[in-house]
Amino acid sequence: MILRVEGLSKSFGGLMAVHNVSFSIQRGERCAIIGPNGAGKSTLFNLLTGHLHPDGGRVYFQEEEITGLPPHRICRKRISRSFQRVNIFPMLNVFENIQVALLAVQRKSKMIFSPARKMARQETERLLENIGLQEQREVISGTLSHGDQKRLELGIALAGNPLLLLLDEPTQGMSPDETAATMALIDRITREREITLLFVEHDIGTVFALAEVIRVLHLGTFIAEGKPDEIRANDEVQRIYLGERK
Amino acid sequence: MDFSAFFMQFLSGLSQGMLMVIIASGLSLVFGTMNILNFAHGSFYMLGAYFCFAAVTLLPQISGNFWIGLILGPLAVAGIGGLIERNVLRRIYSRHLLDQLLLTYAFVLIFDDVVKMIWGIDFQSVRMPAVLSGKLDILNRSLPYYDLFLILMGPLILVGLYLLLQKTRIGRMMRATASDAEMMLALGGNVRALFNRVFILGVWLGGMGGALISPQAAISPGMAVSIIVESFIVVVIGGLGSFWGTLLGAFIFGQFNAFGILFLPRMAIIFPFVLMALVLIIRPWGLLGRPED
Amino acid sequence: MKNFVLKLLGPGPLGPVLALVFLIFLPLFIGESWVSLMVEMIALAIFATSLNILIGYGGMVSFGHAAYYGIGAYTYALLLTKAGAPFLLAMVAAPILSALGALMIGWFCVRLSHIYFSMLTLAFGQIVFAVALQWYGFTRGDNGITEIPFPPLLQSTQRFYYFALVVLALSLWGMKRIVDSPFGKTLQALRDNPLRTEFMGINVRLYSLMAFVIAGAFAGIGGALFAAFNHNVFPTFMHWGKSTEALVVTLLGGMFHFFGPSVGSILLIFLDKIVTSYLRYWSFVLGILLALMVLFFRGGFSGYVMERLNAMGAKRGEGR
Numbered sequence: 001m002i003l004r005v006e007g008l009s010k011s012f013g014g015l016m017a018v019h020n021v022s023f024s025i026q027r028g029e030r031c032a033i034i035g036p037n038g039a040g041k042s043t044l045f046n047l048l049t050g051h052l053h054p055d056g057g058r059v060y061f062q063e064e065e066i067t068g069l070p071p072h073r074i075c076r077k078r079i080s081r082s083f084q085r086v087n088i089f090p091m092l093n094v095f096e097n098i099q100v101a102l103l104a105v106q107r108k109s110k111m112i113f114s115p116a117r118k119m120a121r122q123e124t125e126r127l128l129e130n131i132g133l134q135e136q137r138e139v140i141s142g143t144l145s146h147g148d149q150k151r152l153e154l155g156i157a158l159a160g161n162p163l164l165l166l167l168d169e170p171t172q173g174m175s176p177d178e179t180a181a182t183m184a185l186i187d188r189i190t191r192e193r194e195i196t197l198l199f200v201e202h203d204i205g206t207v208f209a210l211a212e213v214i215r216v217l218h219l220g221t222f223i224a225e226g227k228p229d230e231i232r233a234n235d236e237v238q239r240i241y242l243g244e245r246k
Numbered sequence: 247m248d249f250s251a252f253f254m255q256f257l258s259g260l261s262q263g264m265l266m267v268i269i270a271s272g273l274s275l276v277f278g279t280m281n282i283l284n285f286a287h288g289s290f291y292m293l294g295a296y297f298c299f300a301a302v303t304l305l306p307q308i309s310g311n312f313w314i315g316l317i318l319g320p321l322a323v324a325g326i327g328g329l330i331e332r333n334v335l336r337r338i339y340s341r342h343l344l345d346q347l348l349l350t351y352a353f354v355l356i357f358d359d360v361v362k363m364i365w366g367i368d369f370q371s372v373r374m375p376a377v378l379s380g381k382l383d384i385l386n387r388s389l390p391y392y393d394l395f396l397i398l399m400g401p402l403i404l405v406g407l408y409l410l411l412q413k414t415r416i417g418r419m420m421r422a423t424a425s426d427a428e429m430m431l432a433l434g435g436n437v438r439a440l441f442n443r444v445f446i447l448g449v450w451l452g453g454m455g456g457a458l459i460s461p462q463a464a465i466s467p468g469m470a471v472s473i474i475v476e477s478f479i480v481v482v483i484g485g486l487g488s489f490w491g492t493l494l495g496a497f498i499f500g501q502f503n504a505f506g507i508l509f510l511p512r513m514a515i516i517f518p519f520v521l522m523a524l525v526l527i528i529r530p531w532g533l534l535g536r537p538e539d
Numbered sequence: 540m541k542n543f544v545l546k547l548l549g550p551g552p553l554g555p556v557l558a559l560v561f562l563i564f565l566p567l568f569i570g571e572s573w574v575s576l577m578v579e580m581i582a583l584a585i586f587a588t589s590l591n592i593l594i595g596y597g598g599m600v601s602f603g604h605a606a607y608y609g610i611g612a613y614t615y616a617l618l619l620t621k622a623g624a625p626f627l628l629a630m631v632a633a634p635i636l637s638a639l640g641a642l643m644i645g646w647f648c649v650r651l652s653h654i655y656f657s658m659l660t661l662a663f664g665q666i667v668f669a670v671a672l673q674w675y676g677f678t679r680g681d682n683g684i685t686e687i688p689f690p691p692l693l694q695s696t697q698r699f700y701y702f703a704l705v706v707l708a709l710s711l712w713g714m715k716r717i718v719d720s721p722f723g724k725t726l727q728a729l730r731d732n733p734l735r736t737e738f739m740g741i742n743v744r745l746y747s748l749m750a751f752v753i754a755g756a757f758a759g760i761g762g763a764l765f766a767a768f769n770h771n772v773f774p775t776f777m778h779w780g781k782s783t784e785a786l787v788v789t790l791l792g793g794m795f796h797f798f799g800p801s802v803g804s805i806l807l808i809f810l811d812k813i814v815t816s817y818l819r820y821w822s823f824v825l826g827i828l829l830a831l832m833v834l835f836f837r838g839g840f841s842g843y844v845m846e847r848l849n850a851m852g853a854k855r856g857e858g859r
Contacts, residue, residue, distance in 0.1 A: 283654065334830070334834070337834055338833070338834070343654055343657070344594070344600045345833055345837070347657075348787070348790055348829060349829075349833045349834070351783060351787075352827070352830035353826065353830070354826070355825050355826030355829065356823055356826035356827065356830075357826075358823075358826075359820040359821075359823035362819075362820070363823075475661070475779070478658060479662075482662075486654070512673050515669045515672070515673065516669040516670065519665045519666045519669065520662075522659075522662040523647070523662040526655055526658055526659040527650075527659070530651055530655040531655075
């Protein structure tokens with residue numbers, strides 16, 4: 001089990017956002033979390049990555065407890081995430097976006113007197129090729145299309161060579177073409193690098209195409225868990241979630 | 247120090263504080279509703295004083311010209327504020343704090359010279375209205391009537407503001423926008439018109455402060471700069487955007503000044519800043535503010 | 540020709556080196572009062588560039604940066620007048636003490652962000668100003684410290700100008716290297732997206748504090764340089780008015796380019812001199828200029844120039 005969550009809970013002023021959530025993920029598995037808006041998906045992610053403190057429960061990564069650790073410690077464990085709103089560095093160009101992340105991983109960020117231009121060039125180029133943005137390395141990232149920004153964000157998340165990747169709505173705001181391309185990219189990269197994937201998505205086609213395990217979150221708890229076919233057949237899920245999405 | 251001296255200092259501090267309440271609530275109102283920190287607020291204060299002075303000097307024959315100045319001055323300043331909001335300030339609402347500060351600072355520079363162009367650099371003064379000149383004798387000491395007047399004006403205006411915020415439709419809209427401007431837009435609120443009115447009100451309060459102080463203080467271009475930093479201190483201590491916070495902050499500020507000068511005159515100028523720093527370090531959202539972040 | 544101009548203004552040393560050469564030969568063509576003005580401009584350029592490390596590169600709007608400029612100036616002045624210290628020692632001590640001040644103050648400030656950060660820097664800046672004003676015994680209060688002895692070997696305006704030029708070149712070179720380093724890139728990332736930066740394993744507060752201290756140190760160099768040239772230091776060196784001067788200069792020249800503040804310094808000092816010889820109302824002009832810049836030329840002078848060049852390059856179909 002690469003990730004094990006036990007009894008995780010979080011409430012905001014009386015509202016139970018996440019309630020006694022437990023699950024585990026195998027190494028290399030691709031797990032999707034779906035659920036209606038407000039089900040607690042982002043909260044769950046924030047709890048896993050240290051952006052929020054749980055009220056109760058524990059999180060284990062590779063059997064080591066990481067509950068309540070601050071974000072910058074958790075990312076060093078090789079857990080990476082993307083965020084719901086695009087999270088890049090808009091005033092830096094594409095190359096620098098990736099480079100700065102790689103420098104952080106290489107622990108070179110505190111160097112104040114050596115020019116950064118020469119550093120981590122090869123790794124940056126490779127990563128740029130991996131995500132298909134090498135032609136746009138000089139472009140100021142804030143001016144990229146939404147889809148390209150999401151790809152860049154994925155690249156930043158990959159800089160830390162993560163074992164576990166958490167993606168929060170990776171295809172949000174994308175056209176069908178962009179969505180397909182992004183999903184193909186995620187598919188390829190996670191397979192190539194043997195990354196365990198946990199992602200939240202609203203686009204059902206994507207979810208069913210990519211995920212091996214689907215968990216349905218509703219009002220802060222999992223109401224169903226299983227393979228895509230099982231979930232598709234699950235009446236309650238149909239009612240609560242898939243019915244809505246029609 | 248005996249009780250009567252203490253009480254006199256307290257009253258002196260109270261009158262300073264009540265004047266600051268009027269001025270600072272203008273700043274706080276604009277920040278709370280529009281999220282704009284108006285660096286030029288001190289300039290509107292200064293203009294209020296100058297306009298009152300203008301009224302007094304242009305109508306020397308009319309008795310009670312101070313009162314005319316007190317009413318017309320702030321209104322004129324408010325009018326200018328409204329024009330500035332509609333034509334200039336409106337363009338930068340979506341921008342960063344730095345842009346707002348720099349743009350409003352530009353107006354500080356402009357008004358500084360405008361005032362010099364019209365009235366020159368010498369200090370001006372407004373004669374104290376006869377009915378308020380003189381002193382009241384209490385406890386073997388004397389307190390200027392004008393100080394008492396200020397002590398009364400502060401709460402009076404504050405009550406007016408309170409009624410406006412709580413009882414009127416526009417006040418409700420202001421409070422709603424303060425907590426959620428996006429929601430207000432979604433509900434079809436005319437945020438633009440509201441912002442314009444709020445800014446006018448805020449500027450009016452600043453101008454009123456200036457007009458009120460004109461008989462007691464030396465009217466000069468430097469007024470703008472000294473008052474704006476003091477206003478910042480008051481709203482930070484009380485809590486940016488907090489109605490009661492401004493009252494508390496102004497009260498504390500007034501007392502600190504009054505007693506600080508008495509006990510540690512050399513260090514008195516530092517105290518407000520130390521207090522401001524302490525509040526920011528310990529409780530950044532101010533004594534009565536809410537931690538929004 | 541266009542290629543040459545692009546090369547001149549792009550990254551790379553060609554532009555700065557040519558500018559330096561130009562500055563070296565400048566005194567041959569202009570009178571002493573202008574050379575004197577250039578020295579003032581150099582001190583301001585160093586000060587404003589240091590502020591831009593915080594604002595432009597770090598996204599931290601400091602309103603109290605003049606405190607470190609002032610600490611540098613007073614350190615220099617006090618060492619020379621009270622301790623009879625040698626010139627170079629005083630020049631080196633100034634940024635060290637400024638950095639120390641920035642460390643103590645910055646430690647509190649970096650815990651806050653946005654407007655609260657700005658307000659706290661303002662508060663501390665005014666506290667430093669007030670201390671300089673009131674601590675009569677040490678700083679001679681509002682009389683300031685006057686008649687600071689001329690450094691030996693630099694008795695003439697011209698000689699001091701060349702010394703200032705050396706200090707400018709070294710300071711700007713130092714700051715440029717810092718800004719181009721991994722630290723500098725990380726600082727910019729921090730400016731763009733502090734949450735994301737934190738999730739790359741970066742201790743955001745530490746990096747903010749480092750930037751604050753570095754900026755403070757270089758501000759101190761500017762202050763000491765000016766103190767040396769001016770022979771007098773006053774508490775107003777630390778007043779927020781001085782901080783806003785650097786802000787205005789940075790905006791005018793452009794806060795998104797390294798040399799923006801330097802360009803702005805030249806613009807301001809020359810505009811000031813030219814305008815005040817015709818008009819008494821320099822504030823008015825500056826205010827209008829500032830308003831126009833904020834509204835329409837947000838990138839400042841250098842931003843405008845770069846935009847026009849990019850437009851020209853694009854029209855010719857050159858590259859991206």
